[in-house]
Every structure is written in structure tokens, then in C-alpha cells.
Amino acid sequence: MTTFTRIAALLPVIALACVVPVATAAVATTAATSITAADPHVARTGRSEVRPDGAVYFAYPGVGFAVAFDGTRAAMAVEASSDNSYFDVIVDGGAARKVHLAKGAQTLVLAEGLAAGPHRVEVVNRSETWLGKATLQRFDTDGAWLPAPALPQRKLLIMGDSVTCGEAIDRVPGAKKEASWWDARASYGMLLAQDLQAQVQLVCAGGRGLVRTWDNHTDQLNLPDYYQLAIADQQQPVKWDQRLYQPDLIISAIGTNDFNVGIPEREHYVSTYVQLVRTLLADHPKAKIVLTEGAMLKEQRKAALLDYIAETVRRVGDPRVQAVPSTTYPGDRQDAHPTREQNAAMARDLAPQMRKIMGW
Numbered sequence: 001m002t003t004f005t006r007i008a009a010l011l012p013v014i015a016l017a018c019v020v021p022v023a024t025a026a027v028a029t030t031a032a033t034s035i036t037a038a039d040p041h042v043a044r045t046g047r048s049e050v051r052p053d054g055a056v057y058f059a060y061p062g063v064g065f066a067v068a069f070d071g072t073r074a075a076m077a078v079e080a081s082s083d084n085s086y087f088d089v090i091v092d093g094g095a096a097r098k099v100h101l102a103k104g105a106q107t108l109v110l111a112e113g114l115a116a117g118p119h120r121v122e123v124v125n126r127s128e129t130w131l132g133k134a135t136l137q138r139f140d141t142d143g144a145w146l147p148a149p150a151l152p153q154r155k156l157l158i159m160g161d162s163v164t165c166g167e168a169i170d171r172v173p174g175a176k177k178e179a180s181w182w183d184a185r186a187s188y189g190m191l192l193a194q195d196l197q198a199q200v201q202l203v204c205a206g207g208r209g210l211v212r213t214w215d216n217h218t219d220q221l222n223l224p225d226y227y228q229l230a231i232a233d234q235q236q237p238v239k240w241d242q243r244l245y246q247p248d249l250i251i252s253a254i255g256t257n258d259f260n261v262g263i264p265e266r267e268h269y270v271s272t273y274v275q276l277v278r279t280l281l282a283d284h285p286k287a288k289i290v291l292t293e294g295a296m297l298k299e300q301r302k303a304a305l306l307d308y309i310a311e312t313v314r315r316v317g318d319p320r321v322q323a324v325p326s327t328t329y330p331g332d333r334q335d336a337h338p339t340r341e342q343n344a345a346m347a348r349d350l351a352p353q354m355r356k357i358m359g360w
Helices: 003-010 188-196 266-283 299-316 340-358
Strands: 034-036 043-045 056-058 064-071 074-080 086-091 097-100 104-111 117-125 134-141 154-160 198-204 229-231 249-253 288-292 321-323
Touching (some): 043 198, 064 134, 086 104, 104 117, 188 198, 188 340, 249 266, 249 340, 266 288, 299 321
Parallel strands (some): 249 288
Antiparallel strands (some): 043 064, 074 104, 086 097
């Protein structure tokens, strides 16, 4: 199945592309024109916290919301913790519009002047946690809300670092890196989910590793820590209830930052990974787990991490866990993170292997 020629054409479409378009025959409800972000008319993907007032607090890249309505206009009320958050807005499956959030509360018009009738709007968080967090309070329309768009039955959980978060995909030649360059929808993880027709959670944090950060800190949140969180904020973390999302497939692409300052001690690294994998197996008893080294390492450091991963799989000794090597994609002269095209290639590399593992 040569889906990636299709993916190239679909990049403007959200990896919630998985979201099924609303049929024109859908029956409108008699609900009020405003609904909270946690309302059943809203399809949500990714990790978040539902507040008592129905607002939804989130920070991981790729967190998405989809609504359908019969009307001509839609808007949302949202509050951002910083000036560094960006969303993608997609109307009726068209080209994405990048929206910059100002710090504080605001109302964003998602669509207006549409032909009267049924429409679908999708919103996806482009940014990662350290850039900014957001609270979506409500959606508004001048018409009536239709049933929430259906989500795919298949579910992925992809854990990693800045590569998984989509850092620098929207780089501008000759410019200094800025927050608008993150693009979760064009990341390998969301492209892979789109190809596999699955939902996806991106649980990732730039600069973090399994046992230490890129600059050798062990007292900050690393993967075993932020795997447990809905909001991976060092000062005000919000715990995630693993029962809320049971993935069919978990991919762990971690290690680049652990190896940034040298090769970490083998026993500590492997034993930490073994403990994390056993936690994953216990939390998600039906999931298959794939460990990979990611796209950025090469030579001795890549070889060492592959050895550590192989030893982790051997010690865990569960048929649900296996290693899948990654191709190295070195970014470009401007930035070491994989480019847009390289993220697409990474997803292309993984897709047939994941299909074989899952029988999809």
C-alpha cells in the first residue's frame, strides 16, 4: 500500500485525519451555541486534563480537538500561558492555518463566512510543553452542534524527545530558530498514525532522555517521569491516568540526549529501560512495544544505544517487546533535527515494520 504518496498530498490535513468527515445527513442537536471543550460533541486526542468547569488544559504537541456544526461560523475561547504557543486550524479538511496565541485569554475565530450547512473544524497544538501550555474553555457557533467526529479505533503511543515533538520542521533558511518552527502534524509520529489510520499520543519533551538531559541533568523530568504525566511541567506537573488511553502499539524513540555528552554507563541505562518497559507492559496489557534509537545518533553512540536496547529486550524477555532500528537522518546545515522531508521518510521507514508487527 503506497500511502506516502498520499501523505505528501495530505500534509495540510491534521493527523487527526484519522477523524472521519461528518456526513451531510447528520442530524443537528438542539444544544446551545456554546459548548465546553470537554463536551461530548468535541472529539479529543492526546493527553490533557479536564477541569471542573469543562475546560481542557493541555501542553503536549499533537493534542487535538475536532467539532462538527451546522452553521456558517465557529470560534473558540482559549487561554495561553505564554506567547510561544501555536495551533493549526483546519476547516473541512482544507489547508491548515497556523495560528499564534498571545499570552492570556482570547477568542479565536476558527471559521466564518462559510456556506450554511454542515462543517468540520479541527485544532491541533503545534508546540511542545516548554514553549507553552493552553486551556481551551469553549467552542461557539452561530448554528447547531453535530455529533462529534468519529476517531479511529487503533491507538498509538509514541514517546520521545524533540524529534518526536516535531522541532524545527518548519525551519526558515537563514533565520534564527523560533517557536513557530515546531510542527507536530508533520512529525514522523503523526504521519505514521495517519498512515496506519490510528489515533496517536505524542508524549515527548525536547532535550530529555531516559536517564539524563542533553546537558547531563538527572534532576529534571526524563522519560520515566513524563510518561506518567498529562502536563510535563517540572514545577506543576499533572498526573495522567493510564487507564484513559490503552494503546495497541507503543513506540519508544529515546536516547539521543542521553548520549549527547558521551555514552552513559551501560548497567544503569539498561536497568532503567527495563524498569520502564515493565511499567509499560503492566499499564497496557494488550499493547505491543517497539524500542528504537531514533534518527539523530550515528557511529559509536548509535552502536552503543542499539546494544543497550537489545540488552533491554533480552532482559525483559516478553514477546510483546522488540527492537526496530532506525535510519539516521542528519537534518541539514541549519539544524540537526530531521527536516520535513526526513520526518516523512522516517514514517515511511516505520510503517511497513509496524504493520507487520501489528498484523494491520
